[in-house]
Amino acid sequence: MRVLLFTGKGGVGKTTLAAATGACLASRGRKTLVVSTDPAHSLADAVGGTLTDEPSEVDSFLYGAQIDARALVDDAWDTLRGELRTMLSGLGLDTLDAEELTVLPGVDELLSLGRVRRLADEGPWENVVVDCGPTAETLRLLALPEAVTGYLRRLPARRSATRVARSVDAFAAHVESLRAMLTDHETTTVRLVLTPERVVAAETRRTLTALALRGITVDGVIVNRMMPAAGWWRGTAATWLRTRRAQQEQVVAELRESGLTGRTLRMVEHRAVEPVGMAALLEIAEELYGQESPLLGEPEVTPLLRTTEVEAGVQLRVVLPLTRESTVQLARVDDDLAITVDGFRRLVALPEALRPYTLTGAESDARGLLVHLEKPT
Template sequence: MRVLLFTGKGGVGKTTLAAATGACLARRGRKTLVVSTDPAHSLSDAVGVRLSDEPSEVDSHLYGAQLGARALVDDVWDSLRRELASALSGLGVDALDAEELTVLPGVDELLSLSRVQRLADEGPWENVVVDCGPTAETLRLLALPDAAVGYLRRLSGWRSTTRVARSVDRFAAHVESLRALLTDRDTTTVRLVLTPERVVAAETRRTLTALALRGIAVDGVVVNRMMPAAGWWRGAAASWLRTRRAQQDEVVAELRQGGLTGRTLRTVEHRAVEPVGVEALLEIADELYGETNPLVGESTATTLLQTTEVDGGFRLRIGMPLDKDSEVALARVDDDLAVTVDGFRRLVALPEALRPYTLTGAESDARGLVVHLEKPE
C-alpha cells in the first residue's frame, strides 16, 4: 500500500495533478482510490464524475471519493466527548462549560484524515492518492495527530471513571496509529504542487521545513502551469511568452539550487483548455511521469534528531531544510525542545540522556539546526 498526499497553495492545480496521478496508476493496472479532503470539492469536476463520501468507480481500476468533514461522525470521539462532559459535570463543572472543554480543536479535519486512513486500511486499493486542502489547512491537518495526542495525555492525567479511561485510551490509540501512518516513509509521502512564481516558491520552501518538523517525508515537487516555449514564433504574443517563460525558468532553477536537493522536481505545461475527464488527465500524466513509475520519488532520508557528545555537553542536530531567511526560535519546555521555524512550532521530545542539560545556543547549516546543550555547573 502506498499513500500519496498532494498539497500546495490554493489555485495551483493540485487537484488536477492528484487526479492525473491516480488515473495513471489505474491505467497501469493498479487499483487506485483518489480521495479529496479539500473543502473546495473540485475533484468531481476534474474527473468528470459526481463523487460522494463513499468511493465510487470512475474508470477501470480507478475510484474516487470526496469527503465532507462536517458530515463525518466518529463513534469513538462522540462517546468519549459525552463521557468526559458527564465526568466534568460530576466534578462540579457547569454543564455548558463541560461541553466546551470537551471540544477538540480541529476535530472535523482530524475526522477527514481518519476517514482516509480507514479507506486505506479497509479498501481493496493498492494505492490511495489524497487531494489535500491548500497548504495552510494541510499543515494544520497534519499537525493534528500531535496536538490531539498532547490533549489526550492531559486528559489522561485524571481518570475519574474506568469508562472514561477506556474511551481516552481507544481514541489515543487511534490517533497514534494515524500519526504512525503519516510518518511511515515507506508508505506515506507528500508531493508539493506550485506554480513558477517566487511568492509561491517561498511558501513551498517553508512547507518543506514544516513537514520535516512533523517527520513527514516529501518525495517530489511539481511545478505546474509552465508557459509553452514560443519556438520560432514572432510578434508581441510570442515575445510575451518568451519573457514569461524565462522568468518561470529562473524560479525553477532557484528551486533546484536551494532546498529541494534530493527530491524529484517535475514540470507540467499550462493547458489552453481546462483538463476534465480521465483521458485529459492521462495526457497530463504522460507529461508528468512519462514511462517512469508515479509512485517513485526521491526523499532526503534525514533523521530528525542526531546527537553527538562533545566536551562538556552534546550537540543535537535537528535535520530539516532551512531557507536562508528562515526565522528560528528555540526554547526548553520541561523535557521538550520547542522548535519554531517561520511560525510553525513543534515540541521535540529530548532523549532522556540530554534532559539534565541546558540549552546554550544554536546554529544552522545546509542540513538543519545544531543545538548546543551543556551540563549545568
C-alpha cells in the same frame, strides 16, 4: 500500500495532479483510490463524473470518493463530545468549563483523515491518492494527531473502567494510529504542488520545513502551469511567452538551490484547455512521469536529530530545510526542545542521554539548526 498526499496553495492545480497520478497508476493495472478531503470539492469535476463519500468506480482500476467532513462530525464527534462533557462535569468542573474543554478545533479535518485511514485499510487498493485541502488546512490536518494526543493527556484523571473513559482511550488510540501512519515514510508521503511564482515558492519552502518538523516525508515537488516555450515564433505574444517563461525558470532555479535537493522536482506546462476527464488526465501524467512509476521510488529520509561529541559536550544537529529568511526560535522545555520556525512549532524530545545537558546556544544554516549542549559538571 502507498498513500500519497497532494497539497499546495489554493488554486495551484493540486486536484488535477492528484487525479492524474491516480489515473496513471490505474492505467498500469494498479487498483487505486483517489479521495478528496478538500472542503471545496473539485475532484469529481476533474475526473468528469459524480463522486460521493463512498468509493465508486471511475475507470478500470480507478475509484474515487469525496469525504463529507460535516457528516462525519455529526455522526461521530458529537457523541464522544457529549460523553466527555458528562465526565468532566462529574469531576467537579462547571458546565461552562466542561463545554470549553470539549471544543476541539479542526476535528472535522481529523475525522476526514481517519476516514482516509479506514478506506485505505478496508479497501482492495494498492495505492490511495489523497487530494488534501490548501496548504494551511493541510498543515493543521497533519499536526492534529500529535496535538490531540497532547490534549487528551491533559484531561483530568478518570477511572479506566467507565464507559466514557473507554471511549476517550479508544479515541486516543485512534489518533495515535493516525500519527503513526503519517510518519511512516514507507507508507505515506506528501507531494507538494506549486505554480512558479515567488510568493507560492516561499510558502512551499515553509511547508517543507513544517512537514520536516512533524517527521512527515515529502517525496516530490511538482511545478505546475509552466508557460510553453515560444520556439521560433515572432511577435508580441511570443515575446511575452519568452519573458514569462524566463521568470518561471528563475523561480524553479531558486527552488532547486533552496533545500529541495534530494527530492524529485517535476514540471507540467500550462494547458490552453482545462483538463477534464481520463484522456486529459493521462496526457498530464505522461508529461509528469513518462515511463517512470508515479510512486517515484524510495524517498530520501534524513533523521531529524544527529549528535556529534565535542570537548565541551555535544552538538545536536536538527535537520531542517531553512532559508536565509527563516525565523527560528529555540527553547528548552523540561526534556524537550521547543523549535519554532516561521510560526510552526514542535516539541522534540531530547535523547535520554542528553537530558542532563544544559542548552548553551544554537545557530542555523541551510542544513537546519546546530544546538550546543554542555555536559553536566
